[in-house]
Amino acid sequence: MTDSVAVDVDRLAVDTLRFLAVDMVEAAQSGHPGAPMGQAPLAYLLWTRYLRFDPRDPDWPDRDRFVLSCGHASALLYGLLHLSGYDLPMEELRAFRQWGSRTPGHPESFLTPGVETTTGPLGQGLGNALGMAIARRMLGATFNRAGFPLFDHRVWVIASDGDMMEGISSEASSLAGHLALGELVVFYDDNGISIDGSTDLAMSENVGRRYEAYGWHVQRVADVNDLAALRAAIEAARDETERPSLVVVRTHIGYGSPGKQDSAEAHGAPLGADEVAAAKENLGWPLAPTFHVPDEARVPFRRAAERGAGLRRDWEALVERYGEAHPEAAERLAARRAGRLPEGWTERLPRWTPADGAIATRKASGAVLNAIAGEVETLVGGSADLTGSNNTYLKGFADVSAAEPGGRNLYFGVREHAMGSALNGMALSRLLRPYGGTFLIFSDYMRPAIRLAALMGLPVVYVFTHDSIFLGEDGPTHQPISQLLSLRSIPGLTVIRPADANEVAAAWRVAIERTDGPTALALTRQGLPVLEGTAERAMEGVARGGYVLLDCDGAPEVLLIGTGSEVQLALGAARALQADGVAARAVSLPSWELFDAQDAAYRDAVLPPSVTRRLAVEAATRLAWERYVGSGGDVLGIDGYGASAPWKRIAEEYGFTVEHVLERARRLL
Numbered sequence: 001m002t003d004s005v006a007v008d009v010d011r012l013a014v015d016t017l018r019f020l021a022v023d024m025v026e027a028a029q030s031g032h033p034g035a036p037m038g039q040a041p042l043a044y045l046l047w048t049r050y051l052r053f054d055p056r057d058p059d060w061p062d063r064d065r066f067v068l069s070c071g072h073a074s075a076l077l078y079g080l081l082h083l084s085g086y087d088l089p090m091e092e093l094r095a096f097r098q099w100g101s102r103t104p105g106h107p108e109s110f111l112t113p114g115v116e117t118t119t120g121p122l123g124q125g126l127g128n129a130l131g132m133a134i135a136r137r138m139l140g141a142t143f144n145r146a147g148f149p150l151f152d153h154r155v156w157v158i159a160s161d162g163d164m165m166e167g168i169s170s171e172a173s174s175l176a177g178h179l180a181l182g183e184l185v186v187f188y189d190d191n192g193i194s195i196d197g198s199t200d201l202a203m204s205e206n207v208g209r210r211y212e213a214y215g216w217h218v219q220r221v222a223d224v225n226d227l228a229a230l231r232a233a234i235e236a237a238r239d240e241t242e243r244p245s246l247v248v249v250r251t252h253i254g255y256g257s258p259g260k261q262d263s264a265e266a267h268g269a270p271l272g273a274d275e276v277a278a279a280k281e282n283l284g285w286p287l288a289p290t291f292h293v294p295d296e297a298r299v300p301f302r303r304a305a306e307r308g309a310g311l312r313r314d315w316e317a318l319v320e321r322y323g324e325a326h327p328e329a330a331e332r333l334a335a336r337r338a339g340r341l342p343e344g345w346t347e348r349l350p351r352w353t354p355a356d357g358a359i360a361t362r363k364a365s366g367a368v369l370n371a372i373a374g375e376v377e378t379l380v381g382g383s384a385d386l387t388g389s390n391n392t393y394l395k396g397f398a399d400v401s402a403a404e405p406g407g408r409n410l411y412f413g414v415r416e417h418a419m420g421s422a423l424n425g426m427a428l429s430r431l432l433r434p435y436g437g438t439f440l441i442f443s444d445y446m447r448p449a450i451r452l453a454a455l456m457g458l459p460v461v462y463v464f465t466h467d468s469i470f471l472g473e474d475g476p477t478h479q480p481i482s483q484l485l486s487l488r489s490i491p492g493l494t495v496i497r498p499a500d501a502n503e504v505a506a507a508w509r510v511a512i513e514r515t516d517g518p519t520a521l522a523l524t525r526q527g528l529p530v531l532e533g534t535a536e537r538a539m540e541g542v543a544r545g546g547y548v549l550l551d552c553d554g555a556p557e558v559l560l561i562g563t564g565s566e567v568q569l570a571l572g573a574a575r576a577l578q579a580d581g582v583a584a585r586a587v588s589l590p591s592w593e594l595f596d597a598q599d600a601a602y603r604d605a606v607l608p609p610s611v612t613r614r615l616a617v618e619a620a621t622r623l624a625w626e627r628y629v630g631s632g633g634d635v636l637g638i639d640g641y642g643a644s645a646p647w648k649r650i651a652e653e654y655g656f657t658v659e660h661v662l663e664r665a666r667r668l669l
């Protein structure tokens with residue numbers, strides 16, 4: 001008899017999840033009921049029997065991660081969080097998708113306790129999960145000791161057809177298979193329906209076989225409502241530690257809705273009052289009240305939360321004992337948890353003088369990274385197959401591989417999009433400071449993930465080298481013109497384009513000290529002289545986004561503003577003007593965002609409003625520079641796409657020479 005009672009509770013809890021989602025969408029008159037109705041049995045089983053979490057401590061470091069990659073099914077996640085006892089009361093469910101609620105249309109990690117990552121752009125959750133599993137491996141390799149499995153959690157994902165169609169799923173899953181991330185389990189919600197209708201319209205591959213080819217452990221469950229089969233698959237996936245697991249679960253979108261099940265109509269619109277009534281009747285659910293939660297349905301969720309609280313307490317006790325057995329490692333872990341940087345780490349930052357000769361800022365970046373990596377041990381990263389070009393390698397530290405998860409050098413392969421998304425997943429651990437490199441031009445290939453890092457406020461660092469037409473011979477396909485501005489247009493992303501090696505050191509300091517959002521470094525391929533004055537002034541100047549590099553006596557008549565490799569031109573021209581008795585000032589403006597964040601007094605001191613003769617020099621689109629040069633100013637930039645030639649010739653042809661800058665400045669006078 002106990003068995004049938006248990007089965008009834010399962011059914012009750014699953015239908016509770018289904019109709020909470022249906023009622024949320026109905027109340028909002030907007031949202032996605034179909035996926036929650038189909039996925040509910042899987043989500044229920046996972047959350048009540050397997051997922052390790054403690055709603056009273058949603059950030060417990062060794063909790064399991066649950067990623068709803070198909071973020072449009074958010075109503076399902078909110079139901080799970082509510083029933084499990086997270087701080088998400090029923091009023092929040094009733095306020096689904098409304099102004100000021102913690103139940104936005106798609107899950108937002110920075111808004112809702114228990115939401116691990118922000119999802120909605122399909123496929124990103126898979127990339128985040130890759131990063132979470134990498135982070136789990138790295139942290140385990142760093143901190144686990146015999147008898148002290150401090151990092152031992154799993155990453156569980158639900159992904160939909162849309163996730164699987166997106167290219168990022170291939171990038172992320174290929175790398176996950178290569179790295180043999182056994183702690184990663186993905187459930188593929190195979191319902192055969194997307195927005196346009198049947199997935200047959202646009203997809204015919206066998207997803208399971210695709211994942212087998214990636215080296216995953218693949219299982220199939222023919223009916224999501226068969227909880228016994230589902231349990232067997234979950235347990236087999238859990239017990240498979242050598243390979244990531246994919247469980248292809250056949251589900252039915254809009255399950256239970258007589259008129260809309262298995263139809264795209266159930267995907268992204270309220271079912272409508274009549275169809276809601278029909279679905280509730282069909283599954284034996286009361287029509288009223290809405291948002292109905294039978295007491296019995298709460299029981300399995302409460303039990304799971306209690307079990308999780310126990311696991312969390314056990315973990316804290318383990319950490320206590322760890323402190324006695326391994327005091328040094330425990331102290332390092334405590335520092336990471338508190339977000340403390342090692343004392344005096346900035347003293348490691350190298351300094352250069354003009355006598356050091358020309359040095360590409362990408363090279364300086366590599367030198368900085370290697371100078372601080374020993375101390376700042378949270379720094380981990382790599383490149384999308386441009387390690388040598390991006391100078392991202394940490395010498396003396398191991399490469400990350402399936403066999404060596406404890407390394408600090410990651411090889412992302414030619415997978416910029418998954419790299420960006422994985423960096424987000426790693427940063428979400430709050431215990432790592434991940435960075436990733438590629439050419440600036442290919443920031444376009446990872447832009448969706450950069451934008452999400454900014455939205456989530458994750459302190460990821462992007463090492464974008466080959467930052468202008470002066471990369472030379474590779475030509476227009478590789479020469480970034482619009483990328484700088486397009487990155488600057490992402491709210492919350494700090495873009496820094498250092499003018500020389502000293503500015504690079506300062507830029508890395510800004511990036512590492514930043515905890516609330518991502519930083520993109522734009523670095524040169526070509527050598528740049530170390531500029532007079534940066535050794536003394538760059539550290540503060542870069543942190544403030546812009547500063548006077550060469551001043552004149554008295555009030556300036558003209559301002560020459562540059563970023564990155566063009567600062568030397570502004571400087572050269574300003575010197576020449578000064579030699580002619582013109583009061584010219586040269587300003588280095590490596591970061592618009594940092595400069596704009598200064599108070600007006602500082603900004604006006606650097607760019608005095610009374611001086612309207614202004615010339616900006618940047619080897620990129622001229623668009624938007626008016627904000628600094630005003631209507632009376634001029635911008636030396638680039639229209640078009642650059643050219644394939646040695647970079648010095650390109651500089652001459654495009655007028656990026658001191659002589660031409662001087663001529664343009666004189667025109668203003």
Ligand SMILES: Cc1ncc(C[n+]2csc(CCOP(=O)(O)OP(=O)(O)O)c2C)c(N)n1
Nearest residue numbers: 035120121122160161162163193194195267
């Ligand atoms: C990158 C991206 N492109 C497009 C969309 C818009 N969109 C939301 S859900 C969806 C597809 C829905 O199909 P599926 O993933 O199978 O979800 P289901 O219909 O089963 O709920 C699309 C195209 C999106 N969210 N992200």
